[in-house]
Amino acid sequence: MEKDKTRPESTLDLRVWIRLLDCAKMIEKRLRRNFEDQFGTTLPRFDIMATLDRAREGMRMGELSRALLVSNGNVTAIVRQLLDQGLVNSQPDPEDRRSAIVSLTPKGCDQFRVLAEAHHGWVREALADFSEENQQQLLALLTQLKSSIR
């Protein structure tokens, strides 16, 4: 009924990619909606806070953009919002005046704890029907895939 029978291998990579994208979009959409509905915030803001939480001594803007796989100008805009809300702190790098070092404020740290717990709960719930064994296999395959993408 499909052309899979005639040349199944020729579309395997395409099907992998489409399914990967579908899964990511479905989960991401739910997370974004939950962040908006329950906390009035967004996934990108959470991503930045999560990255900063793992670097308590702070990070430079460029490090943030590379860690998050987003553009430089994008980080500028989102960090400014977090600054306005008093969730992060920005101070000039004493060793390089071009750079600013960004870090979570205590208030930002507290709020991140709450967000992170809710976020983990949403992910756990989304994957609840996907067995732990499957998750382990999937994680291993995705790790391999990530390092082989060129």
Place this chain on the structure above:
Amino acid sequence: MEKDKTRPESTLDLRVWIRLLDCAKMIEKRLRRNFEDQFGTTLPRFDIMATLDRAREGMRMGELSRALLVSNGNVTAIVRQLLDQGLVNSQPDPEDRRSAIVSLTPKGCDQFRVLAEAHHGWVREALADFSEENQQQLLALLTQLKSSIR
């Protein structure tokens, strides 16, 4: 050095989700850039054309937005661009005057052939270092994951 040692299972789902998102973003970013650089078009426009290509008799706007997992207003804007370029056709549904039926024009069909071939080539190249056996396992797992997301 990480807390993975104390409770590795408690973050498994989180790690699966983060890695899934990373892989999707890496590939999507390359595809978007290729579409822009080589054809001056975008991934969302291609997605709509690809969906319409599989429904030669046309689709309604709502069907498109559901198939693509995007919002209704979003489809409106992108379809209008394709209309302006003469790549798609829009005519009122004779059975329900609220609906418009959208389909590819011959010109849109021709252009899609070219885009689709290039797109497939990019995906194939991105996954070239990921073995066929791994791809099959990954596809199976993702298929299962997609149906178990709730």
Place this chain on the structure above:
DNA sequence: GTCCATTCCTGCAAGCATAAAGTATTTTGC
């Protein structure tokens, strides 16, 4: 037939994302 809820689509405002151009600073080459 007449409301009324629902459905389908189209603006519209706000947020995220990119690329490219611009500013300031540091580093390099000489």
Place this chain on the structure above:
DNA sequence: GCAAAATACTTTATGCTTGCAGGAATGGAC
């Protein structure tokens, strides 16, 4: 020393995406 290249970041223009408000058409309840 100092001009040129490289780096860190911001700004700007453009495009995608969402949610919501609004208009038009449909379908029931009565």
